[in-house]
Amino acid sequence: xxxxxxxxLLFLFVIVLLAKTVRIVPQARAGVVxxxxxxxxTLSAGLNVVVPFIDKVRYLIDLREQVVSFPPQPVITxxxxxxxxxxxxxxxxxxxxxxxxxxxxxxxxxxxxxxxxLRNIVGGMDLEATLTSRDEIxxxxxxxxxxxxxxxxxxxxxxxxxxxxxxPSIKDSMEKQMRADRDKRAQILTAEGGRQAAILTAEGEKQxxxxxxxxxxxxxxxxAQADRESSILRAQGEGQAIQTVxxxxxxxxxxxxxLAYQYLTMMPKLxxxxxxxLWIVPSEIGKALEGLGSTMTEMAGIPRETEGPRTRVDMGSxxxxxxxxxxxxxxxxxxxxxxxxxxxxxEAKAAANPTKPTxxxxxxxxxxxxxxxxx
Numbered sequence: 307x308x309x310x311x312x313x314x315l316l317f318l319f320v321i322v323l324l325a326k327t328v329r330i331v332p333q334a335r336a337g338v339v340x341x342x343x344x345x346x347x348t349l350s351a352g353l354n355v356v357v358p359f360i361d362k363v364r365y366l367i368d369l370r371e372q373v374v375s376f377p378p379q380p381v382i383t384x385x386x387x388x389x390x391x392x393x394x395x396x397x398x399x400x401x402x403x404x405x406x407x408x409x410x411x412x413x414x415x416x417x418x419x420x421x422x423x424l425r426n427i428v429g430g431m432d433l434e435a436t437l438t439s440r441d442e443i444x445x446x447x448x449x450x451x452x453x454x455x456x457x458x459x460x461x462x463x464x465x466x467x468x469x470x471x472x473x474p475s476i477k478d479s480m481e482k483q484m485r486a487d488r489d490k491r492a493q494i495l496t497a498e499g500g501r502q503a504a505i506l507t508a509e510g511e512k513q514x515x516x517x518x519x520x521x522x523x524x525x526x527x528x529x530a531q532a533d534r535e536s537s538i539l540r541a542q543g544e545g546q547a548i549q550t551v552x553x554x555x556x557x558x559x560x561x562x563x564x565l566a567y568q569y570l571t572m573m574p575k576l577x578x579x580x581x582x583x584l585w586i587v588p589s590e591i592g593k594a595l596e597g598l599g600s601t602m603t604e605m606a607g608i609p610r611e612t613e614g615p616r617t618r619v620d621m622g623s624x625x626x627x628x629x630x631x632x633x634x635x636x637x638x639x640x641x642x643x644x645x646x647x648x649x650x651x652x653e654a655k656a657a658a659n660p661t662k663p664t665x666x667x668x669x670x671x672x673x674x675x676x677x678x679x680x681x
Contacts, residue, residue: 326358336402338365367402401459
């Protein structure tokens, strides 16, 4: 029984001895070994063997990059405004021995150094520069921390300002200023938009007026040309009509009775119109009546007898041609119509140009009828 107890105690001693001898260090960590309170060596990651009861792993240092966020710290700017700034530090232990024996608590040391350096940097800036110079503050703060923590076996990789909070009154003033600035820019943009719109509208009206004026000018030019051509054609037509009538009258050799009758037929037109209350009878009306009733009296300038043809020109029947069959003229009716038209054309030519007998003596100048009076 005693032997079993001794055997058990021996086995337990062996286990404790092995536990004190074999030390396992995790990856990215370093173990600082002390012998009798003095630094002996640094254990790397993996399985390590130490002297039991003599060597002791005092510290296990984390070699990974660490992130420490510090609470907001009040900082006074150059224009005597208190702002609250909270920072974030990214650092890494590069020398486990220096981090263990050069400083007691390197995290607290980094926090205090960050606070003092930040106050020194921000104290030389006003509020506006502090709010807009984050990169500059980060760079200067990282340089000071890296230089100071180098002997502690720590490397500061990055420093970030997580927040810069001015006082509430300053926030209200900044919001009012920002709102006023935005209102100003909005009014400027609105005014510029109105000006551009007015300019474009004026240019559009100008172009419209120019195009309208050009259109009116072209319209007036075309209308004037049309009126001119219409007047020319009307004058030419009236001239041709007058010439044709005059030529027809002279070719027909009118006598005293025909002209007197034409004169009388024009008399009712003098009384036309509702406003004609009084009209004057020409003095030649008696002569016209005498010439119409008798050929004894002659009107001045109108011969009693003419040498023109007295044969009536037969222009054919005024009845429309009858259609036969499927809508075409009958052959016999077509022949008669063509014969009548040819005869009428021949008689008209004979009446317009009468043939004088051979050997006829032209009338003397004294026997020629007097010219018509000029009205």
